[in-house]
Amino acid sequence: xxxxxxxELILNPDGSIYHLNLLPEQISDTIITVGDxxxxxxxxxxxxxxxxxxxxxxxVTHTGYYKGKRISVVSTGIGTDNIDIVMNELDALVNIDxxxxxEVSVEDRISLKIVRIGTSGALQPAVHLGSHLATEYAVxxxxxxxxxxxxxxxxxxxxxxxxxxxxxxxxxxxxxKGSDLLREQIAFDMIHGNTFTCPGFYAPQGRLLRLQPKxxxxxxxxxxxxxxxxxxxNFEMETAGLYSLGRLLGHEVLSLNAIVANRITxxxxxxxxxxIDDLILKVLDRI
Numbered sequence: 096x097x098x099x100x101x102x103e104l105i106l107n108p109d110g111s112i113y114h115l116n117l118l119p120e121q122i123s124d125t126i127i128t129v130g131d132x133x134x135x136x137x138x139x140x141x142x143x144x145x146x147x148x149x150x151x152x153x154x155v156t157h158t159g160y161y162k163g164k165r166i167s168v169v170s171t172g173i174g175t176d177n178i179d180i181v182m183n184e185l186d187a188l189v190n191i192d193x194x195x196x197x198e199v200s201v202e203d204r205i206s207l208k209i210v211r212i213g214t215s216g217a218l219q220p221a222v223h224l225g226s227h228l229a230t231e232y233a234v235x236x237x238x239x240x241x242x243x244x245x246x247x248x249x250x251x252x253x254x255x256x257x258x259x260x261x262x263x264x265x266x267x268x269x270x271x272k273g274s275d276l277l278r279e280q281i282a283f284d285m286i287h288g289n290t291f292t293c294p295g296f297y298a299p300q301g302r303l304l305r306l307q308p309k310x311x312x313x314x315x316x317x318x319x320x321x322x323x324x325x326x327x328x329n330f331e332m333e334t335a336g337l338y339s340l341g342r343l344l345g346h347e348v349l350s351l352n353a354i355v356a357n358r359i360t361x362x363x364x365x366x367x368x369x370x371i372d373d374l375i376l377k378v379l380d381r382i
Contacts, residue, residue: 098196100196101196104187106193110193112187112188115151115154116150118188119188119193121147122169124205125165125167126208127166127378128169128210128212129213130213130214132150132155134212135155135168136157137372138157138379139157141161141375141379143159143160143163144159145157145158146159147159147167153170154171154172155169162379162380171333174332174333175235175237175239175292175294178337179340182337182341183344186340186346189207190204206347209341209346210378211337212351212371213353214331214352214353215329215330215352215354215356216329216356217328217357218291218329219329220357220359220360222354224357224364225355227285227351227353228285228286229278229350230289230329230334230338232289233272233290234255234258234268234289234335235269235336236262237294239335239339240269240335241266245339246342247270247271251271252270254322254325257322258320258322262317271342273334273349274348277347277349280381280382281349281377286328288327290327290328290330293330296332301313331352334350338350351374353370353371355371
């Protein structure tokens with residue numbers, strides 16, 4: 096196997112991975128990701144014990160035990176650009192030997208279980224505030240997968256092509272299905288929906304402050320978009336990147352969404368922390 100140069104796999108002086116600042120032994124093979132660094136402690140407060148607490152930039156990691164199971168919680172920050180960092184570095188921690196700088200052998204490769212707990216806005220009136228939604232298909236409206244050799248199924252490509260035409264985009268979106276295994280294990284009583292991952296919070300999600308969004312009526316277009324039996328229920332800013340890199344790297348990934356806004360009915364939840372906390376406890380008990 097080829098040795099990975101110092102400029103490509105960057106390690107800190109203590110041997111930890113560059114951005115996450117973690118050593119391989121400091122993470123579990125079961126990982127919860129959250130966007131907000133302050134939300135890490137809102138998960139780990141339920142742990143029986145915490146053995147690792149590491150923070151660098153927006154990346155905070157707590158590893159500990161919940162009812163005897165070792166779990167890591169990692170904050171990603173916002174957006175698929177951060178997901179690119181987090182997913183590649185988590186994979187490196189378990190599938191690259193930091194001493195030899197070589198990939199581990201195929202038989203020693205580890206497949207992580209990664210569950211995102213995040214907030215999201217609904218795109219359908221029937222997706223009510225306070226509900227919990229598990230993403231089946233995620234479509235990336237960002238360009239991260241222009242830089243990776245993602246192999247989509249024919250069905251996924253057809254969804255992406257039809258959406259490109261519907262929005263008049265100058266690039267082809269990407270579409271990936273999440274882990275059936277984790278969705279059945281954790282989200283059996285949740286809404287199963289399909290999610291748009293947006294590259295921003297304002298114009299990409301149809302918000303008008305002082306700048307006019309370039310795509311007119313983008314919220315209605317996203318809400319109305321349907322391909323065969325696939326309609327889209329919500330949008331956020333990380334899921335498609337997680338699903339795509341998870342597929343490429345061989346990890347099981349599921350995105351769970353706490354619905355705190357409905358962009359069609361123009362409602363915003365007043366109990367967001369409770370909605371998120373309820374989702375955290377569900378995940379911990381089922382993961």
